[in-house]
Amino acid sequence: MSREGVDHALKKLRDERDRIAASLLELDRHQGSRLLEGARLTGETWRRWDGAQARLATLWRLFDAYQRVLDAAGELRDRSSRPDAATLTELSGMLSGFSVELPDGEIPLEHRTLLGPQERRITLDEAVAMMSDAYEFVAGEIAAADAAWTALLQPLERAEEGWRETARLAHSLDGTRHPELDRVGRELTALGRIVRTDPLSLVKDGRPDTVRLDRVCAILTSLGDELAGVARMREDYEELVVRVTASIEEVEETERRAHDAHATALAKIQSPNLPEPSRGLGTALRDRLAALERLREAGRWVEMAGRFAELERAADDALERASGDLRLSAGLLDRRGELRGRLEAYRAKAGRLGLVEDEQLTALYGEAREVLWTAPCDLRRATTVLAEYQRAIRACESETGNRR
Known part of the structure; x- marks a missing residue:
């Protein structure tokens, strides 16, 4: 290499060294690197960081060997402003030859033989390539952990x-x-x-x-x-107790009305086939509320919250059950009232048509009224007679229209 070539190579390599040093220091200061060094690692992370640390240690040793070559070349070049041919030859060997001694165990595969490595030195460019590979590997492990x-x-x-x-x-x-x-x-x-x-x-x-x-x-x-x-x-416990108590009272009132309607239906409807209404729904709910009060006094709020929610659901279910009982009994009585109303409506219609004195209609009306106003009432018979009364009125109405 010429003197100018040596100076150019030295400047390029020193700039490269400074960039490598800055990258290595930045890698050391990286948050992920500090976390890895400070943590008590286990498992997969320990295995990978252990391998990365080994590569990082080799990288630093290789950088040290690389830097020593550059320092020696710089010192040799600085001894004379106009180095002789022997000095230029030596500098050329340092800057482009196999001048960097590899750290132990880092002989590239291509330099190994069956009997062991024959060459323990590489060029500065090869050192940079090896350091780049190691840097990328270590940086990748640090970035993954981070x-x-x-x-x-x-x-x-x-x-x-x-x-x-x-x-x-x-x-x-x-x-x-x-x-x-x-x-x-x-x-x-x-x-x-x-x-x-x-x-x-x-x-x-x-x-x-x-x-x-x-x-x-x-x-x-x-x-x-x-x-x-x-x-x-x-x-909000006091307000909640007031609310659930009101629900229980509604259950009790509905339960009472269901029993009253059941008794009335048994007395006034023939063969109602009604099941016995539920009993004690409200009482059972009040017992559960009293048990909740004992949990409150013991300060067992978490357990009580679950029990309270169950009580609210039970109150809703009980109200639905009592309401169903009430609907069954009241429905029969309502059906009797509906049939009575329809009978009187048909009778009024017969009056408007001038059919009040018709013997057939009078007999049918009397039969239907007797069934509907007699206790116990036979709803099936009443429904049949009312239907006959309605058909008879329609038939008479049709005949009257034809005569006109």
Whole structure:
């Protein structure tokens, strides 16, 4: 190499060295690198970081060997402003020949033989290529771990804080442990250990897998909402008791009316085929309300919230059942009233048609009225006679029209 060629090569290589040094220092200062160095790693992440650290250590040793060659070449060049041919030859060998001694164990495969490596030196360009490969590998492992932590750590910490708040709320409500909350806490602890020590084990197809964490967060949110509802129930307990008491009273009143209607139907309707109405629905509900009061006095709000919701559903079911009993009995009486109303309406129609004195219609009317106003009333017979009365009126009406 000429003197100008040596100077140009030295300048280019020094610029390259400075960029390499800056990249290596930036890699050391990277957040992911600091996290990996400070964490107690396990599993997949430990295995990969252990391999990356080995490559990184070799990279630094290779950079040191690379830099020593450049420093030696610079010192040799600085000894004379006009180096002689021997010096230029030596400089040419340092800058473009096999001048960089490889760290132990880093002999490239192409330089190895069956009996072992025959060459332990590489060129500066080859050293840069090897350092680039190692840098890309280490940077890729650091970036993968950092991406996993970025995606998982913040949601994990929010979930852990949410669990602590929910646990405090649960304790304030009944002072006892909440089994489901404890289970979620154990799951969160186990997941937290994995996220903090082995985040790469949660990476699938190049992306952090948050399914397990999302499931825990969803359960925790549900528990938090449930306990918040319990807290609101504790605050509004008196109003809720008033409301459920009113529901129980409505059940009792409907139950009483159903029994009255049943007794009336038995007395006034022939062969009603009615089942016996339910009994004691309101009493059973009041017993359950009294049991809830004992839970309140014991401060067992979480348990009481579930029981209270069950009581409200039971009150709704009881009201529907009592109302159904009432509809069955009242329906028969209503049917009798409907038939009576229709009979009088048909009689009024017969009067408007001038058919009041018709013997057939008079007989049918009398028969229908006797059935409907006699207790117990035979609703089937009454329905049949009323239908005959209606057909007779229509027939007479048709004959009158034809004569006209």
